[in-house]
Amino acid sequence: MTSTGKWTDGVEGVLLDITGVLYESGPSEAIQGSLEAVKRLKEAGLPVRFCTNETTCTRQVLVDRLKGFGFDIKPEEVFPPIPAMCQVLKERNLRPHLLIHPNASADFSDVTTENPNCVVLGDAIHEFSYANLNKAFQILVSLNNPILFSLGKGRYYKDEGNLVLDVGSFCRALEYACDIEAEVVGKPSATFFNTAVKNMGLNAEKVVMVGDDIVSDVGGALASGMRGVLVRTGKYRSTDEDHPTVKPSAIVNNLSEAVDILIKSRKPNWDGLAELA
Structure with missing residues (x-):
């Protein structure tokens, strides 16, 4: 599936994986465009939650790490x-x-x-x-x-x-x-996903999950009633695009591209309105 389509229709909330979507694991920095992407989602009024399987540190250490990269993030927004x-x-x-x-x-x-x-x-x-x-x-x-x-x-x-x-x-x-x-307890469990979805006060069909794991992120989201978008960063491999059972709602190069598509889909069609005037 290409990076354009109807996966954006009716989206009112966003779940983001962390490692491989916001930053690469190991000593690194934020993936290019991810800082601005998270900022744009919040400025657009879309609730964002960070749904991760990170278990090599405490939640506070993870939050501090993300803040060190420059992300505006609160502990209550992170679901490990x-x-x-x-x-x-x-x-x-x-x-x-x-x-x-x-x-x-x-x-x-x-x-x-x-x-x-x-x-x-x-x-x-x-x-x-x-x-x-x-x-x-x-x-x-x-x-x-x-x-x-x-x-x-x-x-x-x-x-x-x-x-x-x-x-x-x-x-x-x-x-x-x-x-x-x-x-x-964690992705791809539907119960785990839905905890973050309920925290936003939304239903699963109004939420999109963006992740680099074709099975745990995308497959788990789809099985939970959400849309699932695969990014070509982190653990992504080209063979993921032809997975035998998991078919992403969209495949994009990175989080920044996903957010561009989503934000643009929410803007009024000013050209169409002008024609009707």
């Missing part, structure tokens, strides 16, 4: 998986064994982890050792009702110019070993 995960754990009286990145542990400070009765898997990066994965496996198989949570289920992402394994790859290993299916 960990706060939602903590809420689920409390509601269900669960005590997790955490296999997460050490930098993200502060966001679990209020969660009881003694005598675990479930496992929570995040993007642990170097913590994904055999010993740590085996420990998670042993806890799961020791439970009468093993519960595995995965903070997202991406297969890979881009870090410092290279594609690297994401949490979904390790989640699949535990699912196979324990013969269970993980509960996903």
Whole structure:
């Protein structure tokens, strides 16, 4: 699909992925045009929420990083998986064994982890050792009702110019070993997407998601009743455009181009009005 079309019709809110859409992972700077794009969306009166599977740091660290790039962003506009995960754990009286990145542990400070009765898997990066994965496996198989949570289920992402394994790859290993299916808290879960949509006071059909992940971002958004726009930045690969099951509402070069199309679609057709006068 080209970057023009009807995906803009009736859009009243925008969800944005962060890494690969606003900035590239690793030591970097904002992707060209993304700062101005976010600013233009807000100036146009469109509510914007940032829906991310980032679990290698706390939400506050992520917000501070984005502010360091120059983005005007508030913590309450950012929807990462960990706060939602903590809420689920409390509601269900669960005590997790955490296999997460050490930098993200502060966001679990209020969660009881003694005598675990479930496992929570995040993007642990170097913590994904055999010993740590085996420990998670042993806890799961020791439970009468093993519960595995995965903070997202991406297969890979881009870090410092290279594609690297994401949490979904390790989640699949535990699912196979324990013969269970993980509960996903994060993209592409419809529940996770809809939390951000409801926060804007909108219905899913009025919202567009812009992301660089054809499955988690675009596919998840489409399955949730939203439009899904794929950008050719971040982890994007040319083969994404011919995905066998996920067909984006549009494919654009970057966030700036998506916003240009969206903003222009909202302007009155002054030429047509002049002809009618």
